[in-house]
Amino acid sequence: MTGLLVIPPLTALVLLALWGRPRLQAAVSLAGMLALLGAAAHLLLEVAPGGILVWAVGGWPAPLGIVLVADRLAAALVVVSTLVGVACVLAARSPHDDPARHPAWHPLVHLLMWGVCGAFCTGDLFNLFVWFEVMLMASFTLIALGGGRERLEGAVKYVAMNLVSSVLFLCGCGILYGVCGTLNMADLARIISAADTPPAVQAAGGCLLAAFLLKSAAFPLFAWLPASYHTAAPATAALFSALLTKVGIYAVLRLTVTIMPLSGTLLQPILLWVALATMAVGVLGAATQMELKRILSFHIVSQVGYMLLSIAIGGATALAAAVFYLIHHILVKSNLFLIVGLAAAHGGAEDVRRLGGLRRFPLLYAGFLISAASLAGIPPFSGFFAKLATVRAAAEAGQWVAVAVALAVGFLTLYSMVKIHREAFAKEAPAAPVPLAGAGWATTAVLVLATGTVLIGLGAGPLWRWSLAVGNELAARTPYIDAVLKATP
Amino acid sequence: MSVLLAVLTGLLVAAGTWLVLKRRLLHLVLGIGLLGHAANLLVFAAGGLSESPAFAPGGTPLPGAADPLPQALVLTAIVIGFGATAFLLALAWRAFRTLGDDDLPGWSGSEPPLENDHSEPRP
Numbered sequence: 001m002t003g004l005l006v007i008p009p010l011t012a013l014v015l016l017a018l019w020g021r022p023r024l025q026a027a028v029s030l031a032g033m034l035a036l037l038g039a040a041a042h043l044l045l046e047v048a049p050g051g052i053l054v055w056a057v058g059g060w061p062a063p064l065g066i067v068l069v070a071d072r073l074a075a076a077l078v079v080v081s082t083l084v085g086v087a088c089v090l091a092a093r094s095p096h097d098d099p100a101r102h103p104a105w106h107p108l109v110h111l112l113m114w115g116v117c118g119a120f121c122t123g124d125l126f127n128l129f130v131w132f133e134v135m136l137m138a139s140f141t142l143i144a145l146g147g148g149r150e151r152l153e154g155a156v157k158y159v160a161m162n163l164v165s166s167v168l169f170l171c172g173c174g175i176l177y178g179v180c181g182t183l184n185m186a187d188l189a190r191i192i193s194a195a196d197t198p199p200a201v202q203a204a205g206g207c208l209l210a211a212f213l214l215k216s217a218a219f220p221l222f223a224w225l226p227a228s229y230h231t232a233a234p235a236t237a238a239l240f241s242a243l244l245t246k247v248g249i250y251a252v253l254r255l256t257v258t259i260m261p262l263s264g265t266l267l268q269p270i271l272l273w274v275a276l277a278t279m280a281v282g283v284l285g286a287a288t289q290m291e292l293k294r295i296l297s298f299h300i301v302s303q304v305g306y307m308l309l310s311i312a313i314g315g316a317t318a319l320a321a322a323v324f325y326l327i328h329h330i331l332v333k334s335n336l337f338l339i340v341g342l343a344a345a346h347g348g349a350e351d352v353r354r355l356g357g358l359r360r361f362p363l364l365y366a367g368f369l370i371s372a373a374s375l376a377g378i379p380p381f382s383g384f385f386a387k388l389a390t391v392r393a394a395a396e397a398g399q400w401v402a403v404a405v406a407l408a409v410g411f412l413t414l415y416s417m418v419k420i421h422r423e424a425f426a427k428e429a430p431a432a433p434v435p436l437a438g439a440g441w442a443t444t445a446v447l448v449l450a451t452g453t454v455l456i457g458l459g460a461g462p463l464w465r466w467s468l469a470v471g472n473e474l475a476a477r478t479p480y481i482d483a484v485l486k487a488t489p
Numbered sequence: 490m491s492v493l494l495a496v497l498t499g500l501l502v503a504a505g506t507w508l509v510l511k512r513r514l515l516h517l518v519l520g521i522g523l524l525g526h527a528a529n530l531l532v533f534a535a536g537g538l539s540e541s542p543a544f545a546p547g548g549t550p551l552p553g554a555a556d557p558l559p560q561a562l563v564l565t566a567i568v569i570g571f572g573a574t575a576f577l578l579a580l581a582w583r584a585f586r587t588l589g590d591d592d593l594p595g596w597s598g599s600e601p602p603l604e605n606d607h608s609e610p611r612p
Contacts, residue, residue: 126562133569140576144583152584159577160517164509166573167524170566174532177559181536 001055001070003039008114015107026093029106033089037082044075052483062484063187069123072470077120080327084242084334085113087449091338092235093441096345099146099233112138119247123484125183126173136162143232154228161224165214172207185259186484192260205260216248219277222301230293234341241300242334249307257474271312276405279305283412291350292340303329310390313397320471321389328382328456335371335449342442343424346433357429367446372417374453377410382456494534501527514581514591525570529563
């Protein structure tokens with residue numbers, strides 16, 4: 001776990017020293033990201049048999065000091081995130097990604113990864129707030145990098161909404177500390193399961209849930225996402241789409257599963273309906289859009305709804321579905337953003353009606369077909385199994401409205417993907433697309449992520465059994481609490 | 490003391506919300522700043538007024554001593570809030586200079602109006 005939190009800031013420092021030397025910066029950045037992937041894979045191998053790693057950072061035991069905790073969920077998410085990091089750093093080498101030429105881009109990406117790894121691995125609520133801020137400060141600068149009218153507008157909206165969310169997060173932390181006298185997640189879980197969830201704890205839970213839902217772009221506070229993500233550079237947007245909302249969902253999961261179980265509280269039906277509204281509004285928004293990145297931005301919102309639905313249903317099977325969905329979605333969504341970045345660069349437009357003929361680029365076309373089919377949930381790709389698991393969990397819980405909404409939203413997702421396919425890839429181009437010099441790097445990144453998607457689809461059985469084990473561990477709660485509170489520094 | 494802090498927090502949240510909902514960019518920045526201060530006061534009031542610090546021997550109350558942890562939390566939050574506000578101010582200035590306008594509802598470049606299939610694609 002040390003490597004995860006030490007490699008990114010060191011890489012960022014070295015990259016800052018290499019300011020103005022783009023080739024060297026790109027090489028060092030890739031090396032740093034690969035090292036981070038190695039550290040993440042090592043962590044996953046360590047916890048894969050079912051252990052929970054606990055590291056009391058200052059040498060103080062759990063409720064007093066800040067602990068870092070890695071269970072299988074955190075480790076798996078860190079691995080998938082760093083894989084996306086590698087792909088985005090690779091893709092940023094292609095010349096169409098203009099803001100990624102800025103000397104601050106690579107250092108900021110590593111600081112963002114630092115915040116993401118810390119957020120996944122922390123075992124303390126206030127420490128989570130701090131990691132969120134590390135991640136947000138890096139993302140604030142990344143999204144505004146390069147300037148320009150649309151980008152600055154999008155950045156102001158993004159920054160303002162996320163700062164409001166941070167305020168809510170802080171209020172929730174303060175109230176929770178006032179009631180429980182601790183901010184250690186395992187200790188909070190122990191206290192809250194013992195007590196009968198007093199109203200003040202529910203109020204704090206409401207504050208925290210609102211903050212996390214805002215960060216995950218859930219209905220009704222989602223409008224900032226499609227207003228800002230599409231203005232960022234392709235590699236930046238791919239990184240954001242994969243990581244930022246997913247960290248929000250991870251926080252929702254930790255809050256509503258580990259810290260304070262939702263069942264029986266007012267928050268459960270609220271979360272369920274928020275999830276359904278998020279799915280429906282996101283996919284309907286996407287259906288009205290004609291610009292590539294805006295279509296995909298609305299689809300992030302809709303897919304966030306699927307994951308929230310599983311979390312709201314609760315129980316081992318539904319949580320396993322959420323875990324599976326998170327892993328699948330991170331790869332597919334970032335890949336689609338990289339693909340449409342390349343598509344827009346080849347065709348010279350963002351609007352699908354001005355594009356066409358992109359099937360002439362076979363590797364790009366293959367990457368798109370795999371990712372789009374997976375997002376829409378066509379077997380045998382990863383998205384099919386993720387959606388199947390979600391729908392099954394909803395059916396087992398007797399939530400037939402949720403089943404109907406999930407199936408309908410899946411169908412409309414297919415409609416959006418067919419729209420992009422028909423307009424940008426299949427139809428004849430209004431103007432012939434030009435091959436782009438140096439697009440090989442981004443295409444390689446696309447293929448790396450597409451391979452990951454295919455592997456998840458092929459290995460869906462083993463991965464699902466593994467997700468079930470993780471879901472059981474999450475739903476039981478005690479393994480996490482015991483591991484943290486009984487750990488010796 | 491608690492009542493005073495509660496009233497003050499409420500006032501700050503009210504003023505912050507009012508400013509955030511106004512049209513001007515500068516009001517937005519100031520509003521978010523006020524909301525941040527309200528959150529800091531809330532953390533302080535919710536956890537910091539008891540007389541039983543974390544390391545009091547045997548958990549006995551120490552008169553005149555407060556729990557230091559919320560103060561540490563607030564200190565951290567103030568530093569982070571300062572950084573975030575500074576960034577937001579710089580961004581707002583840059584946006585104002587580029588867009589030549591600080592009227593937020595007039596900004597629509599990043600959210601073009603909905604189009605139907607008969608309309609012309611944007612250049």
